Amino acid sequence: MADTTTFANATQVLEPFKGVKKVTIEEYFSSGHRTCQGCESALVMKLMVKAAGPRTIVLGSTGCMYVANTTYYSTPWVVPWMHTQLGSSGSAALGTAAGLKSLMKKGKMRAEPINVIAFCGDGGGADMGLAAISATLTHKEYNSLILLYDNESYANTDIQLSGLTPYGAHTTFSPPGSVKRLIHTRWKKNVAGMLAAGHPECRYVATVCASFAVEMMNRVRKALSKGGPTFIHSLDPCPKGWDYDPMLSHELGELAIETGIFPLYEVEDGVVKYYGKTKAIVDGRKRKPVREYLLRQGRFAHFIEEDLAYFQAKVDEMWEKWELPGVVAFRKDSARIPSVQ
């Protein structure tokens, strides 16, 4: 029986990239995936493992980044990759990390820090798989990163609404009709904030956007180096589900942050730090009006002024009323915007 007291359960030490020119040149997620033109989620995959490096195992739950990437018996992955079930990203991260740790502790496998990354879409993560992710975030003894790539729909099944679909968006489950213009009147769940607030043993939670690639990769590196279970939420513009010219993917990601709709922040050992353009907003820069972002997407083409005003009011509320703007919906003043029935 191996001496278990000497096993260090270390993580890799991944220093942040100091600028675009210092980024790893190798690709660990290469070409040949059947994703849409302009798919930002595919870009997230590429950047995620570019940041993680070759000593990595990736578990991918069902969704676009499973079906489109490995379509019909092919793969773009250079690092080992395994599919997992739709709601299982948390379990896959936990099981993989626990398996490796056990084998290394007991001397059955050479001990080395191997990155374990499990990804999920907004459907698989924020809806079905939330419980499993939550459980994994309580297990401080296992190192892993769970990355939720959010294209704001169940995109792989041809665009249905999820718990992270924005208010009023057109999906196949929420088509605007002559009697009901808006079927989907729920407001987007705040996953990163929720998970950071509820799991005191989880040392790192962050939100990212691939439009800010270096910062996104550095968050991944920090998460993997941190130790214990970590979580990253990425916002990914989706040309298919959002209905826009694919070449605008990068710009739309920027706009989502500049309008304040998607805040960029990290929660490191409980301390909230805004970064990038979100920091500028917190420091006083005016947010761009949400309509600039919304009306560039076909999924909001049916919005009338009332819808745009409501959306703006909800985003304003996030910044003006919340105790931790953009992060957690706790407030001192309980007056609310009248909700839409």
Added chain:
Amino acid sequence: MAHLVCEVVYRGIFQKNLASRITRGIVLSARKAGRWGIAFGRYGDSPQRNGVPAKDFAIVADTKEELEQHMARYEPKELHVTICVDDTLCKGVESWAWYGLQPINRLILPNGHLLVTSTQSAAELLRDTHKKDTPYHLWILPGKASLAGLWVYREDHTEVRVLGALAKIAPQFLSLEAVSEAIREAEWGSDLKVGSARKAYERIEARPVKITEGNPETPYSFELPRWWEMREGVSIPALPIGKPIEGTKGYRPERSQVFKKFSSRTMRPVVDFDTCVKCTLCWLQCPDSCFDVMPDGLYDANMESCCGCGICEAVCPVHDCITMVNEAAFEDNASQWEMWRRDKDAYRVWLGTKIKEKVHVARSHGFRYRGQYEEEMARGEFELGGAPLSDGIPGENAGQKGAKVGEAHSTLSVSIVTGVAEAPGA
């Protein structure tokens, strides 16, 4: 012909609704003459992805029994009419991994028909379209490819023009009167649209294609392994790690050989290597990792894998350094960097032609802002598929996005959506 089998080959998502209108229109038109029909999408294409070639089918028959013969299959093995609603698909279609590159005319029966919406001539189209060992007819419906998206439709009359043309191609099944009636009854129909259908009917002509005409290349294909040759545990080897290009310099990733993805391309980036500032953004922001890093630190979009999304042009901070140009303007997947290295002056000339020609070979690529399609249609002629040929790839529509009209980019990176100058990599 007691039955008529048609397919619509189209750009996934961009033309999904268009294809559906066409195939349903075929069935509903044939119904007017008392025939039976079925319209269906190919299951294997689903979920569709922007740009990846997809197929819908319409089968029409005199009797129910005859119709049943052709149902319960994923796709027909042979057909009478292939309708291609984006002429860049004539270079061949690769719809998923292991599918190989299949010629656009592969399924057409001898003396069948290929109907293509295009601004190119027959000679130009036949340079791309693979040779077929039986003769067929080529019908060209003049106009740009009509690209939109899932939620907002581009009403440029393409679907009715196709139906009108079909009435000329297969008059035994689709009379012009039946087509007109079906259009009038459709939710999306109108008298104006009936007019467009008629004009298409009147103007379109057949161009016979001989077995000696076409692209002589053999498109790549795969043989599928047998059950005992396959690895167990539903496992396949990962892609190998890429390698430097020259000594230790440069980098080219290994790419999947069973799904190359270049046939998803409707336009390709043309790079001006002389003005590149090596900011790395095109390489970094490409979701498809299609840029090879060359030994001199420049970035070459590998045309075997580029799927033509255009993000590289959008993020490039230098004026006219990367320009998206209609894929129809190119004959092969040759490396631009190799061309430039061999002869920089010749390359500059070639580059200039391609970018200038953009005006004439421009194309649409999806939704940019609310009201865009209506504005384009207000300027356009419906019998040519809508907006004038000069509209399309960004720059021409810059006035709608906050950047100055007539200026594609300034020397700073300008967000083409917000028009605000940003530092590269911000």
Added chain:
Amino acid sequence: MAVATKAASGPTVLEEKEMLISGSEAVAEALTLADIDVVTAYPIRPYDTVMQAIAKKIANGKLIAEYIVAEGEHSQFEIVKHASAVGARVFCGSSGVGWAYAMECLVVTPALRIPMIALVGNRALDDPGAFGVEHNDALFVRDLGWLLVWIDTSQEALDTTLIAYRVAEDRRVFLPIAISADGAFLTHSQALTRVPPREWVDKFLPPYSRGDLQLHPDNPITVAPQVNEDWVIEIRRQNNAATERAYTVIEEAYADFRRVFGRGPENPWFEEYMTEDAEVILMGMGTLSLPVKVAIRKMRGEGKKVGLIRLRWFRPFPYQQLARAFRKVKAIGVIDRDYSFGSPFGSGVVATEVRAALYNAEHRPPLIGFICGLGGREVTLEDVYKATDICFAAAKAGRAEQATCWLGVRE
């Protein structure tokens, strides 16, 4: 009381220990000897006593393994599936609707060739809620590539667990195995059980090695890419071949077990009790064998020639061996502790399978399916007497009057 049992091979004189333990504790002993690496727990009766036994082992340092309490059965099984994929030897388990909650994971585990060992504490599916034994839960997975075995005693629990790892982790098989056990015996009965020394187990059970299917940066593979109609039937064909090879691997494993441990059944597939000259053979799985054996002894005393076949392995189904065992019998009564509504003749699952196994046999005696003991109701001696009488009547008449009978129902 030590029972000195010498190993058939081995330089030092080691011996098995005798312990008074429950079925759950016996499984925990086996898992300790097998040096499992990862185990996940979630509470549901009656299987979870095994998880409690394992927790004690870990707390007392007898077993070194990652012990994770999941937040639901779906996660519970997914966690060990992934641990196994990177090469960890794993154990899991559930009962009834808990097993049902894990179903999404259960369906992919054999397809991905994950040699997970799971204990199913057979329990009625609720609603209607009951903790008592019914076999339908384990039987859910019978078409999917899981191997299924039923155990009857603490000794069998320990031995079968070791055999299961040996069979599952054989590269020719690489399929998960569900070991089914009646809850009552798992928790309530303490029996004298021989526990072998670790040295013997190491001779019998090689380390788990995934070989080229190992998920590790030194072996970069993509596991379970999306497939379509061009690939699925070939993958299923592979799994079929693996399941067919399991017959040989199981026989080899039991033969090796006997060689190393000096004990164990000659026939892995089923236990035969007084079948040599039997005119009527009753058949069933699990602990219903106990009242049946008692009843048989009584009936034998009355001159009735009746015997019992207690089936161990349900998958792969030993159809050839059963046809041979039934070649002289005059009638068969299959007692199903399960149901299959709407099946041919309304028979239970085991009866339907046995009928299918005998369809092409030269000798096809009348076969009656008995549905009995559902939801934990006792299979009484009276039930067994009645079933036997019905079988003798069918033997005499040369045909069964009724293909299926429900026993013990308040009519």
